[in-house]
Amino acid sequence: MDFNDTPEEAEFRAEAQAFLSQNLNAKTPGALRSGGREDFLARAKAWQKIKAEGGFAQITWPKEMGGRGGTVMQQVIWGQEEAKFDAPTGPFAIGLGMCVPTVIAFGSDEHKKKYVRKALMGEDVWCQLFSEPAAGSDVAGLKTKAVKDGDEWVINGQKVWTSGAHYSDYGILLVRTDPNVPKHKGLTMFIVDMKQQGVEVRPIHQASGGSEFNEVYFTDVRIPDSDRLGEPGMGWKVALVTLMNERLAVGGSPGPDWKEIMDYARSAGTLSNQAFRDKLADWYVAAQGYKLTKFRTQTALSRGETPGPENAIGKIINANHLQDICNSAIEMQDHFGIIVDKDEAPSDAIFQESFMWAPGLRIAGGTDEILKNIIAERVLGLPQDVRVDKEKTFAEMN
Amino acid sequence: MNFDFSDDQKFLRDEARKFLEAQCTMAQVREVLDDDSKSHNDGVWKKIVEMGWLGAAIPEEYGGLGLGMLELCVIAEELGRTLAPVPFGSSAYFFAEALKLAGSEEQKLALLPKVADGSVIGCIAVSEGPGETAAGNIATRLKDGSITGKKIPVTDGDIATHAIVLVKDGSSASLVIVDLNHSGVTRKSIKTLEPTRSHAVISFDGATADLLGEAGNGMPLLDQINDRAAVLLAFEQLGGASRCLEMANAYAKERVAFGRAIGGNQAIKHKLADMYVKNEVARSNAYYGAWALSSDAAELPEAAAAARVAASEAFWYASKENIQTHGGMGFTWEVDCHLFYRRAKLLAVQAGSPAVWKEKLVSALEAKND
Ligand SMILES: Cc1cc2nc3c(=O)[nH]c(=O)nc-3n(C[C@H](O)[C@H](O)[C@H](O)COP(=O)(O)OP(=O)(O)OC[C@H]3O[C@@H](n4cnc5c(N)ncnc54)[C@H](O)[C@@H]3O)c2cc1C
Ligand SMILES: Cc1cc2nc3c(=O)[nH]c(=O)nc-3n(C[C@H](O)[C@H](O)[C@H](O)COP(=O)(O)OP(=O)(O)OC[C@H]3O[C@@H](n4cnc5c(N)ncnc54)[C@H](O)[C@@H]3O)c2cc1C
Numbered sequence: 069m070d071f072n073d074t075p076e077e078a079e080f081r082a083e084a085q086a087f088l089s090q091n092l093n094a095k096t097p098g099a100l101r102s103g104g105r106e107d108f109l110a111r112a113k114a115w116q117k118i119k120a121e122g123g124f125a126q127i128t129w130p131k132e133m134g135g136r137g138g139t140v141m142q143q144v145i146w147g148q149e150e151a152k153f154d155a156p157t158g159p160f161a162i163g164l165g166m167c168v169p170t171v172i173a174f175g176s177d178e179h180k181k182k183y184v185r186k187a188l189m190g191e192d193v194w195c196q197l198f199s200e201p202a203a204g205s206d207v208a209g210l211k212t213k214a215v216k217d218g219d220e221w222v223i224n225g226q227k228v229w230t231s232g233a234h235y236s237d238y239g240i241l242l243v244r245t246d247p248n249v250p251k252h253k254g255l256t257m258f259i260v261d262m263k264q265q266g267v268e269v270r271p272i273h274q275a276s277g278g279s280e281f282n283e284v285y286f287t288d289v290r291i292p293d294s295d296r297l298g299e300p301g302m303g304w305k306v307a308l309v310t311l312m313n314e315r316l317a318v319g320g321s322p323g324p325d326w327k328e329i330m331d332y333a334r335s336a337g338t339l340s341n342q343a344f345r346d347k348l349a350d351w352y353v354a355a356q357g358y359k360l361t362k363f364r365t366q367t368a369l370s371r372g373e374t375p376g377p378e379n380a381i382g383k384i385i386n387a388n389h390l391q392d393i394c395n396s397a398i399e400m401q402d403h404f405g406i407i408v409d410k411d412e413a414p415s416d417a418i419f420q421e422s423f424m425w426a427p428g429l430r431i432a433g434g435t436d437e438i439l440k441n442i443i444a445e446r447v448l449g450l451p452q453d454v455r456v457d458k459e460k461t462f463a464e465m466n
Numbered sequence: 467m468n469f470d471f472s473d474d475q476k477f478l479r480d481e482a483r484k485f486l487e488a489q490c491t492m493a494q495v496r497e498v499l500d501d502d503s504k505s506h507n508d509g510v511w512k513k514i515v516e517m518g519w520l521g522a523a524i525p526e527e528y529g530g531l532g533l534g535m536l537e538l539c540v541i542a543e544e545l546g547r548t549l550a551p552v553p554f555g556s557s558a559y560f561f562a563e564a565l566k567l568a569g570s571e572e573q574k575l576a577l578l579p580k581v582a583d584g585s586v587i588g589c590i591a592v593s594e595g596p597g598e599t600a601a602g603n604i605a606t607r608l609k610d611g612s613i614t615g616k617k618i619p620v621t622d623g624d625i626a627t628h629a630i631v632l633v634k635d636g637s638s639a640s641l642v643i644v645d646l647n648h649s650g651v652t653r654k655s656i657k658t659l660e661p662t663r664s665h666a667v668i669s670f671d672g673a674t675a676d677l678l679g680e681a682g683n684g685m686p687l688l689d690q691i692n693d694r695a696a697v698l699l700a701f702e703q704l705g706g707a708s709r710c711l712e713m714a715n716a717y718a719k720e721r722v723a724f725g726r727a728i729g730g731n732q733a734i735k736h737k738l739a740d741m742y743v744k745n746e747v748a749r750s751n752a753y754y755g756a757w758a759l760s761s762d763a764a765e766l767p768e769a770a771a772a773a774r775v776a777a778s779e780a781f782w783y784a785s786k787e788n789i790q791t792h793g794g795m796g797f798t799w800e801v802d803c804h805l806f807y808r809r810a811k812l813l814a815v816q817a818g819s820p821a822v823w824k825e826k827l828v829s830a831l832e833a834k835n836d
Pocket of ligand 1: 162195196197198199200201202203204205206228229230231232281428429431432433434435436437438441453732
């Protein structure tokens with residue numbers, strides 16, 4: 069049992085550190101804030117390009133895909149080092165973490181040639197078009213439909229909560245192609261050009277005040293059959309690959325943790341408060357639990373084992389932990405805690421900002437309740453929930 | 467990074483599990499539960515002694531197997547799973563580790579080989595009354611090489627041959643080793659919440675005492691001993707918590723109410739998922755503690771405290787919700803749930819309650835981060 073790098077890992081870490089410090093600034097407290105700056109996208113694209121040219125983008129991807137052909141441990145080390153810098157990576161997390169891997173898994177050689185390299189170089193941003201107003205947790209119940217017309221499919225319907233759709237070039241789109249079979253069997257996945265006619269993106273004003281996700285309307289949008297990923301009706305299987313990658317992509321969230329609230333308490337003179345100390349201990353234990361569980365997963369990954377549904381625990385711990393810390397920090401500030409004005413609020417208002425972002429974290433990428441079901445059913449082997457729609461066709465249920 | 471036990475250590479775990487499942491069954495735990503005259507299960511104890519586990523972390527030159535702390539952690543988890551009704555922890559986690567830490571060469575040579583072969587059973591005597599024991603509230607005194615006072619409760623105090631005792635020594639505190647079979651020691655068993663682990667009241671009246679470590683250094687030394695024992699206790703707690711989840715899970719699948727297994731209801735499913743999350747948090751923190759313990763890392767105080775806080779919470783939650791999942795059956799003497807509930811509480815308050823460890827944790831973080 070050790071946390072030491074092997075000589076090869078140490079060499080890679082040094083290489084990564086050198087590259088990062090040449091190209092980026094160290095992280096400042098303000099970088100903990102979840103919100104983006106005006107030039108965020110341009111900065112993210114520029115950084116992605118530098119990273120790709122330096123051979124540090126998508127380290128585990130094979131070289132012919134533009135990756136480094138490196139190991140999972142190298143990816144982990146890169147992630148640890150990159151997190152120490154003010155690196156604008158957000159806009160590419162979904163595309164490179166989830167969408168493009170799906171294209172690589174199910175796309176043709178043409179697709180790979182056309183899309184992969186440009187995404188890697190930071191030229192194209194991708195989004196994930198799964199959720200709909202009536203299909204979130206139960207995403208297989210989605211209604212957006214595609215009808216075959218010659219060599220093309222015609223898409224009509226609406227997606228919602230699509231992160232980054234407003235600046236995305238492409239998306240992977242899950243639609244219903246056959247309503248006369250049970251819901252999971254009638255789905256098909258496509259690549260969609262977000263800039264084409266009939267695709268309308270309307271930003272959603274989030275509870276947190278920002279607008280990072282959108283409604284996306286499809287009106288008679290035509291997609292060539294050649295941009296289909298997997299066979300018609302196989303869409304659910306394709307989607308599962310995307311969602312499996314989501315578990316790996318969605319990890320730590322930038323936000324204040326035990327260290328930040330401890331620093332704040334010290335500066336405010338409340339570190340000696342017994343009730344606070346009691347909670348601080350719990351936060352440290354939870355943060356360590358999250359971090360160290362990831363180390364255990366990484367150890368398994370480095371031995372070539374595949375991570376299973378047990379990874380769901382990371383998001384359950386993390387999202388609730390963030391919400392709890394922010395809540396306490398605000399209450400510690402008493403009436404003053406209500407202030408979000410950065411010139412007045414302590415700690416650059418990071419607690420207040422994350423307080424408003426945390427509810428979304430508990431929903432995005434699988435709600436707490438769905439993740440607990442996943443642990444109960446797939447890890448513990450408990451009976452599945454009653455599924456009243458299991459045997460019926462989609463058309464019968466809707 | 468390699469944040470896992472080695473293949474050899476996993477092999478040891480598998481062997482220990484097989485051995486204990488065969489040799490330390492619930493029926494054997496219950497022999498102690500149902501017989502007030504029994505302090506432990508002597509048959510199980512003798513077999514454990516034969517396995518050499520008491521000496522797992524004792525160096526070969528002192529008669530041990532010279533394996534290491536990680537191996538002892540592995541064994542602790544397995545003993546926790548089976549609720550082993552034996553004085554293993556008192557002798558191996560506290561007594562032997564204290565000697566390794568602070569004993570003179572003479573003390574180590576005299577006692578460690580005997581701990582390893584079971585002829586000495588050690589324990590630690592700290593508590594004298596309700597609440598945390600601090601330098602200011604110890605009444606037991608050391609004077610001219612002998613001690614006078616009363617310790618209550620002492621885990622395994624009725625079966626141990628030797629005790630490490632925290633005493634007032636002038637204006638500060640010291641730790642001393644006392645041979646419990648010498649004159650000036652009287653012991654009486656005392657009933658506790660956890661009858662499968664025996665407890666005693668020990669009265670000292672001029673009992674001969676041998677200083678452990680430096681005079682007046684009792685409290686810092688006790689902290690160091692507790693930091694080491696905390697990691698091992700956390701592994702026992704983790705073993706118990708894992709068993710509770712397995713029991714609740716099995717029952718939730720077989721018990722039918724309202725026409726289906728109760729485990730089909732989210733109230734039960736999510737409860738068990740919560741147990742799983744808490745157990746994994748406890749496991750990760752315990753592994754970190756094991757790493758710190760085995761590598762003598764400077765992080766040991768916070769790692770041990772975090773391991774202990776997480777494991778106490780996990781075992782508490784798993785043991786109480788295991789009863790709940792079993793419904794009325796869980797509230798019977800015959801079903802084993804209450805045995806885990808009892809053990810969970812003993813392990814949570816032995817060597818400092820969760821509140822004590824939370825405070826230690828925060829103090830350590832404070833010292834590191836200012
Ligand atoms: C910040 C953010 C970003 C997002 N980005 C994207 C994106 O880029 N692309 C995309 O496709 N989607 C995205 N989503 C959508 C997200 O995946 C869904 O919001 C999520 O899956 C929940 O679906 P819903 O909102 O329809 O809630 P519902 O499914 O309607 O759930 C409502 C409540 O009911 C509970 N519930 C539902 N079913 C069950 C059940 N079987 N048992 C117990 N409780 C249940 C839920 O846990 C929840 O508490 C994003 C969401 C957020 C908040
Ligand atoms: C101290 C005590 C005194 C009692 N006295 C009496 C008495 O005088 N007379 C009498 O007739 N009975 C008595 N009982 C029995 C008591 O009413 C039952 O134990 C209780 O109703 C639970 O039933 P069960 O034990 O069969 O558990 P089960 O019904 O098997 O429940 C097991 C677990 O599954 C859960 N569960 C079951 N169904 C669901 C569901 N649909 N959704 C979610 N969770 C579910 C339960 O909450 C429980 O956690 C007594 C019980 C106790 C403990």
